[in-house]
Amino acid sequence: MSASLDGYIADAAGSFDWAAPGVDVHAFVNDRERSVGTYLFGRRMYETMRAWDDLPAPGDPPVVADFADVWGGIDKVVYSSTLPAVEMARSRLERTFDPAAVRTLVEESDRDVSIGGATLAAAAFRAGLIDEFSLFVVPVTVGGGTPALPRALSLRLELLDERAFTGGTVLLRYRVDRSAG
Numbered sequence: 001m002s003a004s005l006d007g008y009i010a011d012a013a014g015s016f017d018w019a020a021p022g023v024d025v026h027a028f029v030n031d032r033e034r035s036v037g038t039y040l041f042g043r044r045m046y047e048t049m050r051a052w053d054d055l056p057a058p059g060d061p062p063v064v065a066d067f068a069d070v071w072g073g074i075d076k077v078v079y080s081s082t083l084p085a086v087e088m089a090r091s092r093l094e095r096t097f098d099p100a101a102v103r104t105l106v107e108e109s110d111r112d113v114s115i116g117g118a119t120l121a122a123a124a125f126r127a128g129l130i131d132e133f134s135l136f137v138v139p140v141t142v143g144g145g146t147p148a149l150p151r152a153l154s155l156r157l158e159l160l161d162e163r164a165f166t167g168g169t170v171l172l173r174y175r176v177d178r179s180a181g
Contacts, residue, residue, distance in 0.1 A: 001116065001121070001133070001134070002016070002021070002138055002169075003019075003136070003137055004137075004138055004140050004142045005140065006142060008145040008148060009147070011143070012145045013145075018140045018142065019138050022166055022169065024166055025165045026063040026067065027063050027066070028171070033070045033074070037074065037111025038077060038105065038113045039113075039115075039116060040115045041077075041079070041117045042078070042117045043078070043079075043080040044119075045116045045117035045120070046080065046086060046088065049071070052068055052071045052088075053087075055067075056068050072089060072090070073090075074090065075091075076088055076090055078091055078093050079096070079120055097120060097124075102124065103129060106129070118147060118149075118150075122149075122153075125150050125153055126153060131176060132160065132174060132175045132176065133174055134173040135172050135174075136169050137170045139168035139170075156176075156177040157174040157175065157177060158177050161173040
């Protein structure tokens with residue numbers, strides 16, 4: 001997930017144009033997503049990611065074509081009580097987020113299960129389902145909006161990786177430390 005330096009994935013108007021990845025960040029994300037077998041997300045992220053079924057377009061850079069190929073090989077679970085159906089390839093619709101069902105999915109999967117979108121991720125954090133997470137911190141502040149991490153939730157974290165990219169974006173990858181409590 002990309003976040004502003006002040007901790008938001010979208011600004012107060014709902015925009016995240018400022019988070020568009022540079023080529024090196026995009027290529028890094030592509031490589032990380034290759035291990036994902038199932039991607040979980042909510043309605044807003046579904047609406048954003050739906051475009052990838054129609055990409056790449058003529059003239060798109062190779063990283064876009066690469067991500068479209070990777071994305072096409074991932075199963076998707078969309079959580080929404082308002083969508084009548086999902087039309088994205090390899091997707092299914094679930095009306096409610098059931099932590100027990102997700103835990104079973106993770107335990108039975110031979111590949112990574114990834115969660116996209118702050119609202120669904122917050123529910124997964126609160127249910128104790130997140131083992132590790134990554135933030136791509138973009139060198140911008142937006143002053144408010146949708147928080148990247150759930151509010152009123154305390155977690156102890158272990159830094160696993162950090163990496164700086166051209167343009168100033170920084171990857172921070174953490175493991176949730178459950179040993180403290």
